[in-house]
Amino acid sequence: MYRPLRTARTESVRIRTLDYHVRLWGEAASGLPPLVLLHGWMDVGASWQFVVDAFGAAFAQGRRIIAPDWRGFGHTRAPAPVDHYVFADYFADLDQLLDHYAGSQPIDLIGHSMGGNIAMLYAGIRPARIRRLVNLEGFGLPATRPEQAGKRYVQWMDELRQHQRGELDLKTYADAEGVAQRLMKTNPRISADKAAWLAHQWAEAGSDGRWAILGDAAHKVVNPQLYRVDEANALYAAIEAPVLSVEASSDSLSQWWKDRYTLAEYHQRLQHVRDVRTARVEDAGHMLHHDQPQVVAGLIEGFIA
Template sequence: MYQALRISRSEFVPVRNLSYHVRQWGEPTPDRPPLVLLHGWMDVAASWQFVVDAMQDERWVIAPDFRGFGLTDGGKVDNYWMPDYLADLDWLLDHYAGDRSVDLVGHSMGGNVSMQYSGVRPQRIRRLVNLEGFGMPALKPEQAPERYGKWIDEIKRLHRGEMDLARYPAVDGVARRLMKTNPRLSQDKADWLAAHWSVARPHADGGDRWEILGDPAHKIINAHIFRVDEMLALYASITAPVLAVEASDDSLSQWWKGRYSLDEYHERLKKVPDVRIGRVEDAGHMLHHDQPARVASLIEEFFAA
């Protein structure tokens, strides 16, 4: 199994009636801002371990499990909303950073949270790295009735137990699942991640089953259509320098089959006042697992510039 070079410590922080689980590496220093890492959808804070281990410089790193992921409870809701992640992050920065600005890194969903939050609270962000946080395809208002209906139908399916996540008889089943999703993930890293990405719970047959640490309610679509004009207004309000990093595999084309492209994403990025684009070769969407040393180098070079 992968051996972590820098050991994290866990604590729980009260955030908006939830007990938020947060991992930390290193110690606070008065002369450097905290480095905050935000994980993606159906991921956990421990997922950053490989990047933290690859960093040349030891600094205070803070990585929360978002609500309903990892060891942070979801509050018994049956669907989740993007604005809650923004408010949660604001509470966490109040706790850890106070009036200090932070260096922020987000992957995928965490990248989208990072970009939106940096437009809402620009004064709190010194520099921002967005790893494959592309946003969503543009939707038309005429799609709203169908989307609301689908949202309601999916909530009903959730309550009938039809959207439950897979359970595995042993933790190595979770590791195989991770490697199937990401063929570049090595066995040692998959084994390490599986132990942090899932937990053994009693099953009806008397044995244990390993369950992913993610609330299945995260699978419910957002009832509201994605508004590009709103996103662009948030992008335009960002004052921090931004590094937008992409993997060589072009996951956008794989996901959206022509409904949303890198060219369209790059066009949106033009609204960000100070942005540059980086690229990681031989990597897919989970680029922080595929090429942690390269990702760590990009992050450190950008924050030191």
């Protein structure tokens, strides 16, 4: 099993109505901006361990690194059952997490996938809070049309019923090895030792002995509001921090959306960001921070430092 090189500690922070589970590395001893790492959908803060281990000693020295579990993921659990999640809550959660850990100090923000989308939009909402931003495969969503709203609300209401009937429940596994095999099936590039370690962070055994992913099935219920590209572009334009947008050599967008949303369209959206550069990680898929942690760490270090 993979052995972390840098030991993390965890703590619980009261954010709004939730006890947020936060993973921390290092100490803030030199006045460097905190480095905040935002995980993606059905992931956990521990997912960043491989990148944190790959950071150089000079970069990590005196730098506090912070990786929360988003609401409904990992060990950040709602006090009562919920039947869906609202995307705007991530912005308010992040805002108050930064109050706690950074105060008025601008931070360096890294986000992967859903976390990258949150980071990009939040940086336009609170531009003064972000010093540097690295977006790993946070592409946003395909453009929508207003006339799609009715069908989207119907889909949302139907999926609420499915969730109530247990039809959206996540698969469970006999043991941690089964979870590791699932991770390797989803991402063939992840090594067996990393999958074995991550399985213990990504899932846990229940009272019945079966291992369940630490993600609320309510996250599978579609957002009732359409993704509005004009609003996203306006927030991109409001970003003041320099942005590094990183994509993997394996084109995730074409796999997910076919011709509904392409990298070329995403690059057009990036033109709204006033200070942006792009990078590509070879031999990597969507989980590029697992596939090539040394390369990703090097890109982050070079851009932030």
